[in-house]
Amino acid sequence: GRHEVWSWKTASKESLCLMWQKVKVQLMLSMSFLTALFWYCRRLYGFLAQLLKRWSNYLQRQLIRNLSVLPEVDLLGYSAREWKGETKQAKQMREAYEELFRSCHIKYLRQVRRDNYSVIRAVLFQIFSQGIHFPLWMKERDILKLPEKLLYSQGCNWIQQYSFGPERYSGPNTFGKLRKCMEALKTNWAEISATRDHEERGSMCNILFSDESKECKLYEAIKFIMLYEVVEAYEQMKSRDEPVHNLFGLLFARDSSSDPLSFMMNHLNSIGDAICLDQVELFLLGYLLEVKIRVYRLHRFNTEEFQVTYPNEYRREWNEISLLTEDDRYYHIPLFRT
DSSP states (O other), X not given: OHHHHHHHHHHHHHHHHHHHHHHHHHHHHHHHHHHHHHHHHHHHHHHHHHHHHHHHHHXXXXXXXXXXXXXXXXXXXXXXXXXXXXXXXXXXXXXXXXXXXXXXXXXXXXXXXXXXXHHHHHHHHHHHHTTOOOOHHHHHSOGGGHHHIIIIISOOGGGGXXXXXXXXXXXXXXXXXXXXXXXXXXXXXXXXHTXXXXXXXHHHHHHHTTOHHHHHHHHHHHHHHHHHHHHHHHHHHHHTSSOOXXXXXXXXXXXXXXXXXXXHHHTGGGBTTTBOOOHHHHHHHHHHHTEEXXXXXXXXXXXXXXXXXXXXXXXXXXXXXXXXXXXXSSEEEEEEOO
């Protein structure tokens, strides 16, 4: 009986040992597999994180490279870089920038791409980034219908000679292209102005103002609205039904813009291509967008024309935006800090 008990215990012990050996091997294999899997996942995570970081940096560089309104830079630092040397002009410009810094509390600026849309871009960017809503007259009318109204209701068939910046006459396609421009302006303006968060609105502006094709549609829409307002004022002046703003008198007094057609052919068609807006058209721009445009003209430093406002007659409820120019051709955006 003792021998049988001993044999049973021995057999059980050997069975348990064999079973443990098998389980031990399986556990070791499982642990090795899990260790290898953990190491692989860790390496994969590190690789994906690096890839994501590089892709994010690439997209950020591409966005900044395509931005038509650059991030803010220090005002005096910009002045020192741009106006080196001891020439009379360089000294005057540095003095003008120092005056802006000291007396006007302008500490930074945002550079705007130097092309012939510069002033419209600088104005529209500030309207969007500040969340300024549609002008009152745009709320009362559907701006999408303005091309149709001008072409059909008022019989201005000559708008087929309208030029879209560097792109010359579109002929029969003009109406459709103008409609798309107006849609782009209305949609983007409504969406951005409805965004209350300042940082989110800034991100939306950066994305919009890094897409050249979308930008051009906005600027061409603004140009067309200028043309529409000029046609309206011209018709009112001819019929003498109601008085018009005195800026239209200045505009029609020019030999090159005595009527809406000559205004379009000699001025609007070249904006974005060969020329920028001039002083009279800046009055018109502020008037139709219902904003007070304050311009610091650095080349007019120490004169009464150093600071000017467009238009000079405005309503108290209009929002104010500011521009900075060194030559009345290219414009930047000054930023105020107290």
